[in-house]
Amino acid sequence: MTLVNLTTSSPVSFVSLLGITPQDVSAWFDPSAASASSSSASMLADTSAHGVFGTLVWTLTALWTRLGELAIAIPLSSIMLFVLVAPLVYYILRPIIKLELLHHIAKNGSSKKTVYGSLFAYCVRTELLDDAALHELLVLAHDMVDVRSESELELFHRYLLSFLYVIIFRDQVDGSLRGMFLIDRERGQSYNGKSFTLFKTGLALFKASNRGGPLIYLAFFYFFIKELIWHPFTPLYGVFKCFSVKSYLMAKRSSESVWPQAGVPTPAWEQSLIDSFGVKTATGQEVYDPVTGVINRTTTALRPDVAPISEEDLKNPDIRFFAERNPRWDQGHLLVVLYKITWGCVFKSIVAILRKTFRVKAQQKLLRIQSKHRLLRSPSVKDRFEQARRVTVVDPLTNCQADTH
Secondary structure, three states: OOOOOOOOOOHHHHHHHHOOOHHHHHHHHOHHHHHOOHHHHHHHOOHHHHHHHHHHHHHHHHHHHHHHHHOOOOOHHHHHHHHHHHHHHHHHHHHHHHHHHHOOEOOOOOEOOEEEOOEEEEEEEHHHOOHHHHHHHHHHHHOOEEEOOOOHHHHHHHHHHOOOEEEEEEEOOOOOEEEEEEEEEEEEEOOOOOEEEEEEEEEEEEOHHHOOOOHHHHHHHHHHHHHHHHOOOOOEEEEEEEOOHHHHHHHHHHOOOEEOEOOEOOOHHHHHHHHHHHHHHOOOOEEEEOOOOEEEEOOEEEOOOOOOOOOOHHHOHHHHHHHHHOOOHHHOOEEEEEEEEOHHHHHHHHHHHHHHHHHHHHHHHHHHHHOOOEEEEEOOOEEEEEEEEOEEEEEOOOOEEEEEO
């Protein structure tokens, strides 16, 4: 195979790979020059006169002519299909490419970060978290969880170390902590001797202003689709301790196979996975009940305003089942939930990402209309930061200008 360097090779040496002579090129541009002398052909082949630009012109012309000779015609329907499908493919692949940066973790703990929406995220190993990072994560947990233990930091750290990675979400403007969740992966052998992969997740916490967006779906979507591509024939499951009914509903919306669920008995092997996870993750102050699949605990509980269940909500069969299976959820008791991850989950995640993205953008647009602040792109750092410009108004009493926030 012959390799040609465009910056050093002459146009003749490159175009000759296509079987085209300078006389052919001369004839294409000027038919009357088809019978030109060899001196004119040598003039066309002068590298100093044409250089890389000449190479490009000759190559494009040669390709166009060869396509015409082969009578290759692209149907109009194929072009229209490409025009319609290309934007959709770009919209789906764009967050996946960004999350590729999110998951890149070196053994020494270095990480790359990605930006999506108003937050950027990075992934670190839990064993590398220092005291300052632990305190910051604990403050975030305090916004949603009521901690009743005196050794709360030690308990929180021990729970973090039970997972391999923590994904941290920060604000683009001030770098403040906005969200986090824990994730881990382990492999095992199923009852029939086949291997399986189990994703463990926990503590998916976000500030109130950042809840309801597509970030959590994007992160799960990336991890799951990567595992499905690299191990297409290995069964994939996810398991977590369900703090609130919102987490249970998220699992129900994302997967067809969820255990436990109303009216469907849990198979024996799936129940063994639930029991194993419940026993391993239960600490000294927690007791796992294999009959109900609930971890009884009194150390922490969700705050009442995070995920309340009203009488109207109980009309939903899934919410009613969650409340009946774990009646003391408001006191901090946790329901262990197992779900199977398939390509159907991936497509449902895509739908959820699109739906939540459009909803968040609509809410942000409404807030911009209602707010007095105007968000301007910072000219110094482009897309990374935004600055708020104060709106100057005139006080009717003093007839003076005042800045309002």
